Amino acid sequence: MATIPECILYIQPLNTDWYKNKVSAIDILRLDVVHKHVSGNKWYKLKENVQHCLDNNIDTLITFGGGYSNHLAATAVAAEYFGLKCIGIVRGDYSGDRMTDTLRHCIGYGMELTFVSYEEYKLKDDREWLNTLTDKYPNSFIVPEGGANELGRLGIAAIAEYISDTYTHIAVSVGTGTTLVGLVNALPEYQKVYGYVPMKGGSYLEEELNVLVNGEKCFQLFDDWHFGGFGKHTDDLVQFMNEFYSLNDIPLDIVYTAKMMYGIQKQLDANIFDKDSKLLCIHTGGLQGNSTIANKLIY
Ligand SMILES: *Cc1c(COP(=O)(O)O)cnc(C)c1O
Numbered sequence: 001m002a003t004i005p006e007c008i009l010y011i012q013p014l015n016t017d018w019y020k021n022k023v024s025a026i027d028i029l030r031l032d033v034v035h036k037h038v039s040g041n042k043w044y045k046l047k048e049n050v051q052h053c054l055d056n057n058i059d060t061l062i063t064f065g066g067g068y069s070n071h072l073a074a075t076a077v078a079a080e081y082f083g084l085k086c087i088g089i090v091r092g093d094y095s096g097d098r099m100t101d102t103l104r105h106c107i108g109y110g111m112e113l114t115f116v117s118y119e120e121y122k123l124k125d126d127r128e129w130l131n132t133l134t135d136k137y138p139n140s141f142i143v144p145e146g147g148a149n150e151l152g153r154l155g156i157a158a159i160a161e162y163i164s165d166t167y168t169h170i171a172v173s174v175g176t177g178t179t180l181v182g183l184v185n186a187l188p189e190y191q192k193v194y195g196y197v198p199m200k201g202g203s204y205l206e207e208e209l210n211v212l213v214n215g216e217k218c219f220q221l222f223d224d225w226h227f228g229g230f231g232k233h234t235d236d237l238v239q240f241m242n243e244f245y246s247l248n249d250i251p252l253d254i255v256y257t258a259k260m261m262y263g264i265q266k267q268l269d270a271n272i273f274d275k276d277s278k279l280l281c282i283h284t285g286g287l288q289g290n291s292t293i294a295n296k297l298i299y
Pocket of ligand 1: 040041070071146173174175176177178179180253256257284285286287
């Protein structure tokens, strides 16, 4: 199986002051320490895709993302590591002065970027348009935006192996929902999976994701804590991140995990969990995205 040199993942208990005695425990599974650049859930979503390429002598990975995409950043590094050529199709024109740190990083790892208009990017799942890509890059394999395919969900099962059956609730951030579905499918039914969506009105994902869930298992989505929408934030959220870091010594990312932990704090305040609940929150990584607010963070 394709593997990058990994740190040993660990589970870190939160400072009990953070949740008082509202629940019996809250722990964090630190996927953010998997690798400096192939961070968190991104590696797990990629590993079976990379393996598929290696097994089938495919030499080029093609994938998609925006100018700040954690998925593009991780794919560039993983592809380079395994000697695969890598094409990133980017939503919007970031050439010249508009280049972001994330995309500069991708180029540094040998990813070849193609900027397409928002209009054209919408075709990213259109078979005909994808065929023009595979014609251009023969012997290539297309990984959808966010690693959202069956191989991506399959790779996530490896995360479930770290989750003991004593946890009553598993909390995870949701972008495409690939990580959430992968976990729901791999965990026993009695463990509740709660998904925190950082997009406005993100609960629309529920129907789409339900189709991908095996059997009778269920999950719940929460989209109240979007702070204005995907990629948006307020000073209040940044302050929360700094306080969280001071108390727990855990850096959160501004796009996903900060909004999740903020939401969980609000849910604790509202007493939505039974007192004997034991929560495991998945730190899905994404810390590279904090470069845009680096001057406001204490870490
Ligand atoms: C990409 C990302 C997610 C979303 O993962 P999905 O599998 O697309 O739902 C969550 N958290 C972080 C930090 C991410 O970078």
